[in-house]
Every structure is written in structure tokens, then in C-alpha cells.
Amino acid sequence: MDKEIKRIITVLTAICILFVSLMAYLTYFQIFKAESVKMNSYNKRLWINEEKILRGSIIDRNGKILAYSEKVDDTYKRFYNYGNLYSHIIGYSYREYGKAGLELEYNNTLLNISESTALNELKNIVLPNTEGNTLKLTIDHHLQEYSRNLLKGHKGSIVAMNPTTGEIYAMVSLPDFNPTNLKEDWKNIVEDENSPLLNRATSGLYTPGSTFKVLTAIAAIEKKDLDREYECTGSANIDGYILKDYDGKPHGKLNLEEALVKSCNTYFGEKGVIIGKDALGEVAERFLVNKKIDFDLPVSKSSFPYKDNLGETDIAAASIGQGKLLMTPLNMALIASGIANKGDIVKPILVKEVISPEGKVLRNNQPQLLTKAVDIFTANEVKNMMVESVKRGTSRNASIKNVRVAGKTGTAENPSGKSHAWFIGFAPAEEPKIALAVVLEEEGSTGGKAAAPIARNIIIEALNTIK
Amino acid sequence: MFNKMVSYKYPRNLLMLFELLALFLLFIYSKDNLNKFTFIYGIGLILIVYVSNFLLLRISTGDTYIFLIVTMLISIGLIMIYRIDPLLGIKQILWIGMGIFIFFLTYLVFKNIKGWEEWTYFYGIGSIILFIITLLFGSRIRGAINWISIGGLSIQPSEIIKLLTIFLIASYYTRYEHFKKQKYGSYYLIATTYLFILFLFLQRDLGTVLILYTLFIALQFIYEENRRLILYNLLFSIVSGFLGYLLFPHVRIRFETWLNPWKYIDNKGYQITQSLFAIAEGGFFGTGLGLGHPDFIPEVHTDFIFSAICEEMGIFTGMGIIMLFLILVYRGFKIGINQKIKFYRIVAIGISILFGIQSFIIFGGVLKMIPLTGITIPFVSYGGSSMLSSFIALGILQVASEELDFEEAKDG
Numbered sequence: 001m002d003k004e005i006k007r008i009i010t011v012l013t014a015i016c017i018l019f020v021s022l023m024a025y026l027t028y029f030q031i032f033k034a035e036s037v038k039m040n041s042y043n044k045r046l047w048i049n050e051e052k053i054l055r056g057s058i059i060d061r062n063g064k065i066l067a068y069s070e071k072v073d074d075t076y077k078r079f080y081n082y083g084n085l086y087s088h089i090i091g092y093s094y095r096e097y098g099k100a101g102l103e104l105e106y107n108n109t110l111l112n113i114s115e116s117t118a119l120n121e122l123k124n125i126v127l128p129n130t131e132g133n134t135l136k137l138t139i140d141h142h143l144q145e146y147s148r149n150l151l152k153g154h155k156g157s158i159v160a161m162n163p164t165t166g167e168i169y170a171m172v173s174l175p176d177f178n179p180t181n182l183k184e185d186w187k188n189i190v191e192d193e194n195s196p197l198l199n200r201a202t203s204g205l206y207t208p209g210s211t212f213k214v215l216t217a218i219a220a221i222e223k224k225d226l227d228r229e230y231e232c233t234g235s236a237n238i239d240g241y242i243l244k245d246y247d248g249k250p251h252g253k254l255n256l257e258e259a260l261v262k263s264c265n266t267y268f269g270e271k272g273v274i275i276g277k278d279a280l281g282e283v284a285e286r287f288l289v290n291k292k293i294d295f296d297l298p299v300s301k302s303s304f305p306y307k308d309n310l311g312e313t314d315i316a317a318a319s320i321g322q323g324k325l326l327m328t329p330l331n332m333a334l335i336a337s338g339i340a341n342k343g344d345i346v347k348p349i350l351v352k353e354v355i356s357p358e359g360k361v362l363r364n365n366q367p368q369l370l371t372k373a374v375d376i377f378t379a380n381e382v383k384n385m386m387v388e389s390v391k392r393g394t395s396r397n398a399s400i401k402n403v404r405v406a407g408k409t410g411t412a413e414n415p416s417g418k419s420h421a422w423f424i425g426f427a428p429a430e431e432p433k434i435a436l437a438v439v440l441e442e443e444g445s446t447g448g449k450a451a452a453p454i455a456r457n458i459i460i461e462a463l464n465t466i467k
Numbered sequence: 468m469f470n471k472m473v474s475y476k477y478p479r480n481l482l483m484l485f486e487l488l489a490l491f492l493l494f495i496y497s498k499d500n501l502n503k504f505t506f507i508y509g510i511g512l513i514l515i516v517y518v519s520n521f522l523l524l525r526i527s528t529g530d531t532y533i534f535l536i537v538t539m540l541i542s543i544g545l546i547m548i549y550r551i552d553p554l555l556g557i558k559q560i561l562w563i564g565m566g567i568f569i570f571f572l573t574y575l576v577f578k579n580i581k582g583w584e585e586w587t588y589f590y591g592i593g594s595i596i597l598f599i600i601t602l603l604f605g606s607r608i609r610g611a612i613n614w615i616s617i618g619g620l621s622i623q624p625s626e627i628i629k630l631l632t633i634f635l636i637a638s639y640y641t642r643y644e645h646f647k648k649q650k651y652g653s654y655y656l657i658a659t660t661y662l663f664i665l666f667l668f669l670q671r672d673l674g675t676v677l678i679l680y681t682l683f684i685a686l687q688f689i690y691e692e693n694r695r696l697i698l699y700n701l702l703f704s705i706v707s708g709f710l711g712y713l714l715f716p717h718v719r720i721r722f723e724t725w726l727n728p729w730k731y732i733d734n735k736g737y738q739i740t741q742s743l744f745a746i747a748e749g750g751f752f753g754t755g756l757g758l759g760h761p762d763f764i765p766e767v768h769t770d771f772i773f774s775a776i777c778e779e780m781g782i783f784t785g786m787g788i789i790m791l792f793l794i795l796v797y798r799g800f801k802i803g804i805n806q807k808i809k810f811y812r813i814v815a816i817g818i819s820i821l822f823g824i825q826s827f828i829i830f831g832g833v834l835k836m837i838p839l840t841g842i843t844i845p846f847v848s849y850g851g852s853s854m855l856s857s858f859i860a861l862g863i864l865q866v867a868s869e870e871l872d873f874e875e876a877k878d879g
Contacts, residue, residue: 005804007689008816012800014685015823019793022827023786025836026746030782034747042732043744044763 041098051075056110056132058090058102060141061167061352066090067103082141083178085148088199089139089171089297089350092179097186100197102135102350105296109133109354131357138167138352146461148172150454155441156420157200157329160458163337163426163435165367166346169462171330173200203300205326206439209412209447210263210394211422212321214335214382217260217268219275219283221378226274228256236266239312243269243320246411246446260385261393263409265320272319273312280319281306286373287335288345289327294370296350302327321410332437334370336424339386340406340432343379345370387429395425397452400460404429407455409447418444423451427459434462478535479520482542486513489546489756496550496757505553508560512545519567527574529868530802534570536795537846537861543788544847547776548768550757555768555849562851566858573862578869583634584810587642590635591659597624597631598666605670625667625675626856632663632679633817633860640690641810653693657700664707671717674828674842680704681824686817725838738764742771742833745778746785753781768849770841774833788847789830796823802868815867818860821845 039046054076055069067090069076078093080086091101099107107113112132147158147170160170175196177189189196198204220226234250236243245251245265251258259267272280284304285291293299303326304318317323330348338345347368354363374382386406389395395407407425414420421443426435436458438451490509516538523531541563549556577583601624604615614621639646639656646652660683667676684704687697711718720735728736728743741764748759761767761775768775777785799819806812822845832839843850845857 004689008800008804011685011689011816011820012797015796015820015827016793018827018831019789019796019823022789022830022834022836025831025834026777026782026785026789029743029746029834030751034750037743037747040729040732040740040744042740043748045744045748045760048760 039098041095047095050111052130053111053113054131055093056112056134056357058086058110058135058137060137060139060144061169062141063136064141066137066139066141080179082145083180084176085145086139087176087179087196088173088201089137090179092182094182097182101199101297102137105298106135106351110135112357133357133362134355135351136353136355138162138169138349139171140169140462140466142465143458143462144170144172146170147458148174150457151440154443154450155194155200156439156443157204157441158436158438158454158458159201159329159333160434160436160462161333161337161348163340163432164346166337166348166370167352168348168350169434169466170458171201171350173198173204199297200439200441201329202295202297204328204439204441205300205302206329206420206422206441207412207414208321208325208327208332209410209420209422210265210321211332211335211408211410211424211437211447212325212327213260213263213268213319213410214339214386214408214424215283215287216272216275216280216319217256217382217385218374218378219280220256220271221381222283222374223275223279226271230254230259230264230267230270232259232264232266234266236270236316238269238273238316241313241316243316257385257388260382260408261389263389263394268319269316273315275319277306277310277315277318280315283374286371287338288331288371288373293331293334293348295330295348299330300328302331322413329437329439332422332424332439333435336426336437337432337435338373339379339382340426340429340435341379342376343372343374345373383429386425390425394446394448395423395452397448398423398425398456398459400427400456403427403459403463405456405459406432407452409452411446411448414442416442418442419446421445421450422447423455425455425459427463433466434459478532479517482520482535482539483513483517485539486516486542486546489542492756493546493549505549505557508557512560512563515564515567516542519571522571523865527865527869529865530798533795533798533802533861533864533868536791536798537857540788540791540795540846543776543780543784544772544844544849546756547761547772547779547847548849550779551761551768551775559849559854562854565851566854569855570858570862570865573859574865577863577866584638584641587635587638590631590638594628594631594635594663595666597628598663598670600624601670602666621852623850623852625670625672626852628663629675629678629682629821630856630860632660632682633814633821635659636683636686637810637813637817640686640813643690643692653696656687657696668711668715671715673718673721674840677828677840678821678825678842682817682820685820686813689816690813721838721840725835728835738766738771739833739835739839741765742774743835745771745774746782746834749778749781751781751783753777753779753784755779766841769843770829770848771833772848773830773844776847788844789826792822792826795819799864802864806867806871808871811867811871815864818864821860822857 057068058066060066066086067080069078089101091103093099093103110132151158151172151174155174158172161168175194177196232251232254234245234248243266251262251264254264254267281304289302289304292301305324314323318325334345347370349365352365353361356362383406386408387404390399390405390407394409398405398407405425405427406429407423410422412420421440423438426432436455438455440450443450520535523534545559548559601615606614614623646655663679664676684700691697724731724736724739728739732740745761745764756779759778761778764771764774796819799815803812803815806815826844829842829844831837843853
């Protein structure tokens with residue numbers, strides 16, 4: 001082949017490489033970049049529907065209007081009736097700041113945009129829709145307001161739900177923000193180091209403290225050959241680390257029930273080491289730790305890295321809810337629900353119904369079993385221990401006259417130096433109607449003193465008002 | 468005969484099927500302002516394309532696929548332009564008709580007239596005159612002075628200059644021996660090319676600078692005997708690119724908006740980000756014709772037609788277009804390699820490089836793979852000058868694909 005032709009082929013090859021790289025880049029862009037590019041709020045395609053369609057309302061379980069849109073000077077304006085109260089549930093929808101919460105997750109439903117298929121688009125050209133769907137939530141407005149008032153002045157979160165249907169009655173996260181004044185407050189909100197935009201109920205990751213002992217207790221029950229008796233001296237030496245009880249007081253002779261009632265650290269620490277990290281981790285995973293929880297809002301994964309190389313000290317710490325454990329309040333509420341609901345965890349739901357502009361119910365979210373976390377006998381055994389804890393143990397402050405409450409407190413040490421105060425529980429124990437998790441972030445007080453009374457009030461209010 | 472007409476074995480039938488389907492979709496989409504003229508124009512176009520493909524088979528003994536590929540590209544482009552703006556679509560049909568006519572005219576002229584390689588000075592001086600006219604009478608459109616208006620008709624002289632440059636380089640290297648004998652003869656071409664590039668810089672027509680430079684360096688790589696000159700040119704291009712960045716703010720803007728257009732989304736990064744939104748929105752299969760919003764992109768019918776196609780027909784169609792260009796370039800090179808007459812060989816390769824590099828620059832630009840420079844996609848974008856000059860180039864390529872019976876040039 002002569003030199004000229006060789007060189008011509010070299011140039012051709014170079015051009016071919018350019019073209020192939022174009023195609024490779026196009027594919028790369030479409031697979032890895034397109035999603036995030038599309039969601040940029042400067043993409044007018046996201047808003048073109050907004051200008052033509054009346055965004056649907058959001059109402060609570062009793063039909064109270066929480067958010068609605070109205071035409072003001074030729075454009076649709078969004079109104080949030082209760083300001084801060086629903087900042088994390090409903091979220092917001094602004095051109096400038098994008099969308100969050102249900103406004104984001106249910107955007108297409110609220111605008112009545114069906115999946116973009118050619119047929120749907122054609123239908124849209126012929127019969128354009130002008131009004132979006134209404135979302136009916138599972139939230140009880142009264143309980144939501146009541147719960148937020150109880151939490152006021154603290155940081156933290158409350159999740160209250162129906163353990164048999166998965167309906168969330170109240171979900172509070174503080175500090176919060178007012179979606180109505182977003183324009184004026186945006187800068188402060190973003191710069192606030194307490195991160196008011198964070199929905200602590202679903203995305204806050206907290207050390208669970210002694211509330212986690214409920215799961216350790218389940219692991220203990222499942223280990224049939226475990227010696228449940230123990231002599232507590234107030235402290236225990238685990239692999240060179242001295243594990244102490246609260247105030248270092250010895251509890252004396254204990255069985256599993258007494259240990260949970262008195263929330264004995266040394267008992268659970270020592271037994272946890274015997275149970276082993278794998279059995280403990282496996283129980284935790286059945287209760288959705290390390291698992292993605294399917295919910296109407298994005299949920300962070302709770303984590304227990306038990307597959308890591310954990311020493312005995314780490315296992316003992318995890319057994320009492322310290323160490324490398326991190327849990328979301330929603331996950332803790334689901335643990336309480338699972339025990340309340342005979343060991344079955346029901347999928348949590350926030351949106352009960354989707355209602356068309358004509359008033360037709362388009363979708364009705366029925367209870368859906370998420371996982372069978374534990375068998376009914378084990379669930380009942382732990383339930384009884386939790387009832388005893390409220391009756392005469394660390395959870396006494398949650399007890400209610402004439403109602404059997406099951407609960408467990410937690411006081412979680414954390415890097416801030418001020419402990420989180422926890423309470424998880426449900427009532428009435430024989431036929432649970434409400435399950436809840438309360439966490440007071442960096443409260444510096446115990447779960448029994450700070451969180452249990454709040455939980456008690458919510459339970460009373462819920463049992464009295466929710467039908 | 469009839470069997471032949473409906474058989475799928477003939478690509479022109481497939482092409483017609485594609486056009487009919489697209490036309491049908493367009494009519495559904497624009498049912499509100501449907502009129503019989505669009506219908507007549509549409510059918511007219513299909514006929515022109517079909518007949519000219521058929522005709523070419525009769526009169527040309529060369530490669531008939533390049534014209535077929537081009538008619539496919541034209542069809543896709545026209546459908547998109549019509550969907551964006553029916554009025555422009557109708558104008559484009561007229562340009563296409565004229566373009567196909569020019570194609571055949573060019574074919575006949577080049578087939579029957581010899582001695583094109585002798586006119587080296589004419590090509591050089593002609594280009595320089597065109598440059599001067601553009602600078603004197605040109606109007607600035609989108610930052611670049613590259614349009615002149617004659618009696619209400621805007622034309623883009625740089626489209627002609629691109630072809631003249633190919634002819635200039637081809638005739639220079641065909642008569643290489645002749646020029647080498649002269650003092651400084653081997654620097655004539657380089658000097659002229661840099662003069663062209665200087666003119667283009669003054670016009671701020673960065674896209675054409677890039678095209679001419681690539682064309683020049685690629686052809687020099689193939690034909691220049693003094694290999695060091697190529698190296699010097701490459702070095703010089705790097706230096707001048709760097710200087711351009713420092714000296715000209717409009718070059719800097721191109722770079723900044725390429726590196727991070729999101730930062731300037733309100734102003735100078737607006738176009739490119741709108742283009743990315745469109746491509747992202749389209750996905751692999753597109754939103755469907757008439758169902759996207761390509762109208763959000765400024766200049767969508769010329770520079771950004773590719774983004775519009777990706778949005779509504781999906782990146783699979785986008786890749787299809789890229790591959791059509793790849794085949795076109797490949798066949799153009801093949802034509803060049805098989806051509807025995809040196810002048811036509813160089814012209815064929817030059818034209819193929821032109822098609823290839825021009826489409827690559829604008830595809831890469833709207834994808835944000837390389838900095839954006841506003842140029843048109845040959846045969847796909849809206850525009851008369853671009854359409855006509857591309858068809859002239861194609862006509863010449865068609866001639867070059869045949870075995871030419873006139874005498875081989877002396878130095879060949």
C-alpha cells in the first residue's frame with residue numbers, strides 16, 4: 001500500500017474515533033446524567049404543566065384542607081394553611097427552590113399528569129386536563145398539631161401511627177420552617193446549623209440507646225439455649241471495657257423480663273456478646289435496619305454494620321443500643337408497630353387516597369404487609385415485658401389509668417455530650433390502636449423523664465380523638 | 468416493474484416509507500392549521516427525493532448511496548424543522564428542491580468541464596475577495612459577522628469559502644511539483660490558509676476557523692512532503708488557540724460555558740443548558756414527534772436541530788444521524804481512495820473531511836462534549852446557503868465517485 005493511501009486511512013480512522021466517541025458520550029449522558037439534568041428547576045418542561053393545571057389540594061384524614069392552589073392574577077398560587085406544621089410532610093413547591101416532601105413525590109398525581117406515553121399525550125391534546133388530583137393523607141390534623149405543641153422548644157421528632165394499618169397519624173420534626181415564607185426565609189433556613197429542612201422523622205439518624213434492647217430481647221428469646229438468669233453488680237468487664245449501669249447501681253439477680261423492665265445495661269451487654277453479632281444483626285435486619293423502607297417520602301437507611309469486624313466491646317455496645325447503631329425515628333416506630341401487630345410490620349403510609357377533581361377515589365392505599373419480623377409468641381413475650389416496663393420500670397412516666405401501655409425508654413449517649421431521650425411504645429397492649437416513637441435530640445435528659453410523658457399525652461389524645 | 472417499486476430491497480422505498488410515516492405524524496400534530504399546500508409540498512418532496520434517487524441510478528455510474536444517505540438526512544431534518552415552524556419547513560422544502568437541482572447541475576458541470584486543478588490562484592484570490600466583502604458589508608448575527616444581504620436574500624459567503632479552500636488545497640497539491648520549484652513556493656499554501664484564519668477570527672466565526680484548520684491539517688498530513696511543516700502547524704494551532712483564549716473575550720465565553728454552563732444558566736449558558744434539557748428529556752426513544760418542547764431552545768432550527776431531534780425522536784435517532792454521517796464520510800473516503808485522478812482524489816477526501824468535521828463540531832457542541840461553536844449540520848439544519856453549498860459538495864463527490872475518462876494531470 002502506498003504512503004498516500006495509508007495516510008488517508010489514518011485520517012479516516014481519526015474521524016471514525018471522533019464519531020464513535022460522540023455516540024459513547026451520548027449514551028453516557030443519557031444513562032448517568034440525564035436524570036439530574038432534567039430535574040434542574042430551570043428546565044421549563046417541569047413547569048409548563050404547572051402553568052396550565054390547577055394543582056390538587058392536600059387534605060387530612062378528616063377532610064381538613066392543609067394545602068390548596070388558587071388562581072391569582074392569571075397564575076396559580078399555592079397556599080399552605082398551617083405554616084410550619086406540615087413543612088416536612090407536605091413540603092413546598094416553588095419555581096425558585098424546587099419541590100420537597102409530598103409536593104415533590106406526588107407531583108404528577110397533584111398535577112394529574114399520567115405517565116408520558118404517546119397515547120396519554122394524544123389524549124391530553126384532545127382533552128387537556130385543567131385540574132389536578134387531591135391527596136387525602138392518613139395524618140390526623142388535630143394529633144399532628146397536638147404533637148408539635150408537645151415537642152415545641154425541643155429538637156427531635158415524633159412518629160405516631162396505626163400499627164395494624166400502617167397509617168401515619170402524626171409525624172413531627174423540629175426545627176421546621178414555614179413553606180409560606182420560603183422566599184423571605186430561604187437564606188436563614190439554608191444557613192441554620194440545626195438544618196430545619198431535614199425531615200428528622202425519616203432522615204434523622206440517631207443512636208437508639210436502650211430502646212434497641214427490645215430487639216436484643218427478641219434475639220435472646222430466639223436463642224433457645226441462652227441462660228436468661230444473671231447477677232447484676234452494676235458494672236461488667238467486657239474484653240477490658242467496663243460497661244456500667246445507669247448511675248452504677250447494681251440490679252442484683254435478674255431474668256430477661258426484669259432486665260428489660262429495669263433496662264439493665266450489663267445484662268444486655270453480656271448476653272449480647274453470647275448471642276453474637278450475627279444473630280443480633282439478623283434480628284435487626286428483620287426489623288428493617290440496613291434495609292430500604294418503602295414510604296411516600298424518602299427514608300434514610302438505619303444502619304447496624306454487624307458484618308464488619310466487631311469486637312466484643314462493640315457487640316456489647318450495640319446490644320444496649322450504643323456504638324455503631326444509627327436509627328431513624330420512623331424505623332423505631334415501625335419496630336414498636338411490629339411488636340404491637342403480632343410480629344408483622346405493615347408498610348407505613350402517608351397518603352390514604354387519591355381523589356380525582358370529580359370526587360372519584362382513584363387510589364385507595366390498603367394495609368400491606370411489609371415483613372413478618374418475628375413470630376407471634378416472641379412478639380407477645382416482648383410485648384408483656386414492655387407492658388411491665390411501663391407499669392413498674394423505667395417507662396413508668398408513660399403509664400395511663402385504665403389503659404395498658406407497652407413501652408421502652410432510651411437514653412442515648414452521643415458525640416454531642418448531651419444524650420438523646422427516646423421512647424417507643426404502643427397502646428392499648430391487648431388491641432393496639434397507636435404505636436409511636438419519640439426522640440428528643442440532644443435533650444440531656446433520660447427517656448423516662450423527657451420522652452415518656454410526651455408519648456403518654458399523645459397516646460391519650462390519640463385514643464380519645466381518632467376514630 | 469411494480470414489484471420493484473414496492474420491494475423493501477430498494478432503500479429508496481424504505482426511505483419513502485419513513486417519509487410517509489413522518490408526514491402522517493406531522494399532520495396529526497398540526498391538525499389545526501392543516502392546509503392543502505403543506506400536503507402538496509410534502510408529497511412533492513417525497514416525489515422529488517424518490518425520482519432523483521431513481522434518476523441518479525440511470526445517469527451516474529458511481530456511488531449512488533451517498534445521495535441516498537443525504538436524502539435520509541434531509542428528510543429527518545425537514546420533518547423536525549416543519550414541526551418546529553411549518554413556515555420554515557415550507558421554505559426548507561424549496562431550498563431542498565433547489566439544492567437537488569444544484570446537485571445535478573454541479574454533477575453535469577464537473578463531469579463535462581476539465582482543468583479545475585489549474586485555477587489555484589483563482590481559488591485563493593476569490594476567497595480573499597469574499598472575505599473582504601463579508602467584512603465590509605456583512606451583518607453581525609449572533610456575534611459573528613458571516614452574513615451578507617443581497618436584495619433581501621441573506622447568504623453566508625463562508626459556505627462557499629469552505630469549498631474554495633478545498634479546491635485551493637487540492638489544486639496546490641496536484642501542482643505541488645510546479646510550486647516547489649518556485650522560491651518560497653512550499654509556503655504559499657500555509658500563508659494563504661493563515662490569512663483565511665485571520666479573516667475568520669476578525670469575523671468571530673470560530674466554527675469555520677475550526678473546520679478550515681482541521682481540513683488544512685488533515686490534507687497537509689496526507690500530502691505534505693515536508694513533514695516538519697505539519698508539526699509546526701500543530702504547534703502553532705495550540706499557541707494560537709491559547710492566544711485566542713487570552714485575547715478574545717468571545718473565545719473565553721465559549722470555554723467557560725463549556726466547562727460549567729450551569730453557573731451561567733441565566734445568560735451565556737442558557738442555550739447550551741436548554742439543549743441539554745431537551746436531550747435529557749428525550750431519553751432513548753424520544754417524547755414522540757410534536758410532544759416535546761424543542762421550541763424552548765433558542766436557534767433550534769439551525770444550530771440546535773440535533774437537540775430537538777434527540778428530544779422528540781430519542782437519542783437512538785440521534786445516533787442514527789451520527790451513523791449516517793459516519794457512512795457518508797466513509798464512502799467519501801472510499802471514493803477518494805478509488806479515484807485515479809489526483810485532483811479529484813484530494814477534493815473527494817476534502818469534502819468528506821468537511822462533512823465529517825462540521826457535523827462532529829456541532830454534535831459535540833450541543834452535547835457539551837466540546838465547546839459550542841455555532842455552525843449548521845450539513846443537510847439537516849435549516850438554511851439556504853448551507854443547503855446549497857452542501858449539495859454542490861455532494862455533486863462534486865458524485866463526479867469523483869465515477870471513473871473519469873479525461874487525461875490524468877501531468878504531475879499526478
